Amino acid sequence: MAPLNEEQLHQIRDDRKVQIKHVALKVFAKYGINGTKMSMIAKEAGVSQGLFYRYFKSKDELFMMLIQEAMEESVSSIEKIYSLSVPPKEKIRTLTEVILDDGGKYYFMLIHQAHTSSGVSEKTKQLLEQYPLKLYIDLLLPLFREGQRVGEIVEGDLEEMISSYLSILSGVMVINSQENSFYQIPKVDLLMRILTKS
Amino acid sequence: MAPLNEEQLHQIRDDRKVQIKHVALKVFAKYGINGTKMSMIAKEAGVSQGLFYRYFKSKDELFMMLIQEAMEESVSSIEKIYSLSVPPKEKIRTLTEVILDDGGKYYFMLIHQAHTSSGVSEKTKQLLEQYPLKLYIDLLLPLFREGQRVGEIVEGDLEEMISSYLSILSGVMVINSQENSFYQIPKVDLLMRILTKS
Amino acid sequence: MAPLNEEQLHQIRDDRKVQIKHVALKVFAKYGINGTKMSMIAKEAGVSQGLFYRYFKSKDELFMMLIQEAMEESVSSIEKIYSLSVPPKEKIRTLTEVILDDGGKYYFMLIHQAHTSSGVSEKTKQLLEQYPLKLYIDLLLPLFREGQRVGEIVEGDLEEMISSYLSILSGVMVINSQENSFYQIPKVDLLMRILTKS
Amino acid sequence: MAPLNEEQLHQIRDDRKVQIKHVALKVFAKYGINGTKMSMIAKEAGVSQGLFYRYFKSKDELFMMLIQEAMEESVSSIEKIYSLSVPPKEKIRTLTEVILDDGGKYYFMLIHQAHTSSGVSEKTKQLLEQYPLKLYIDLLLPLFREGQRVGEIVEGDLEEMISSYLSILSGVMVINSQENSFYQIPKVDLLMRILTKS
């Protein structure tokens, strides 16, 4: 067998990085940075602890990377909603579903963990400041305003409503982790009642 | 100088215990058991780390103690609501306010932390199992049923509705911690919309 | 470079375990569980303190493990004596030599330490109770009785004699530790005079 | 009531010191310096931990004081034996009894603890060196030599015999502590057999 060429090696490297990140996202989301031990990530990802450090500089660096992605992804999810050609209420419902499904869930949980963990690095804190709640509110404002205009969204202060909506979604995500059945995720319809008329 | 008499000593001991517990509740609620370092509690409470151990056997023991109190308190809050002579909707609103205010908030956050932390002791896990979600649902069922009967609460499966309501409240509490203004607590009126008609 | 194969790793692990146990036996025997600091064992064994915990769960667990071995070994030493085809007096002399030599010495010292240390774990106490002095007396009784029968052992209450013999041996072991020349181990002949005629 | 005069106060002070020393001797003898906690001594002596430090500079100072006394006492016990008007064998028997009784026992155990404890101060070590085994041997040599001369003591190297005798006595003392019935103190007659002719 011919040895792998450089590109193939690069491919393997990248695959492995993605694989580790995928696993780490779930573990960090569930247990936070303090509750997550390197041994957990290594074991779940099926690599040795030593190998981990060939792909990432440190636990903290990986955590930060994931936060970064989570934030970018969340912004991009919102932006994508605008391109759907359905009424505002339907857009919001779709966004809600996206957030609640497996793709979005872990990212939300992770961001929460970042906000509430002790011992996160200064760099991570700076990163978090780059995506304040206000940014999300501003992104959603046009959509909600349109909703009010066409009479699908209840009257009231929009900034407050969006903020509450996001807080509730985040909260619902955060308290939910698969192995633990103490809480359960509310149905989308129920959540929509917060925002919509009758 | 005469040594302190028994009553004074008792007073000091009680004060310290309360003071440490008060601080620890907030720190544990915010950072969980893994994220909370003994140095944080000691510093925040203004005592040396060593002194902590004259009042509590271990970090874990205090955590458990607080969980215990949190659970008892939460059940008792619910029970108290029934004695109010107001319509069901008002009772639920009052309960919601109690949960969201400073007294209830930390207890809810703490229970959440206990459910989602890795490395909690076996004893703590057993404690958590004594207060499953079902217990809270059963406590609230009569109240919500009465609400439906008098037409104040929307139609629909009650167990699911209560479970969702509790999950949302928990979530909202959990993502909220004072020093951090990323999220904000929704107004009670907004939350009530999940449950009530028009 | 290729990583070590499974056999090599196993070898390393075994070697380390033996090495640490060997060192710990001597240190525990000399200083007891309270007087022995983890730093002593680590330094003496030439490993870091951290590494110790990859091989043993805790200081207490290792102490207990060694006690267990010491007790099994001591019983088996006695049992082996019976298979020698020499007169009773010679058997006792051989046993005495075995106990006094380097192999047996540390085990005896360790058992003594366990019996006289404050702060040994409840588990360790239970372990000690499984090997009461009576058990050793019963094991030796046939040998000493035979000795009396053939006129090699002095007349007198055998249980008391064996108990005294063991106490003296233990005592002699205990007060003896290599770096410290205050006491010296008596010659076997001298000790035999306690038991034997002329 | 008139306030106590200076002499009375001095008397109280001295009584208390003796009382604490008496208690500490037993505890140190049993558990060693590492196994003995200040709380044990304070509790047993019925004083507060704080008060202890009005009487003694430190735990180590008290330990050292007791060692000093133990050594002086042991030498003086031996010297006193010579003034008895009985044959050598009887003198030795008496000495043996003195050592084995409650007065001597704790002192012997304490000296043993000092010799085998980690973490004893440099000062304590120096103290121990002032009373080497050789000193005791030299003190006993005339007595044993006389015993050999009148045919009461077995032939053989006297230094070795005395050294063994002392080691055995020490050992027997050391392994014996009241609450623990694993070992038992041999009868004096049995011990004398080591030294004396049939």
Add this chain to the structure above:
DNA sequence: TATGAATGAGAGTTCATTCAT
């Protein structure tokens, strides 16, 4: 590249000693 043994900094905990009363 890949492994897991090895390290060391830092966490939780204990306890001799000091201090306020």
Add this chain to the structure above:
DNA sequence: GATGAATGAACTCTCATTCAT
């Protein structure tokens, strides 16, 4: 003088990271 609350250094143990193979 007397008390026990309070401190801090030292101990046991954990775990992110490095290293030898």
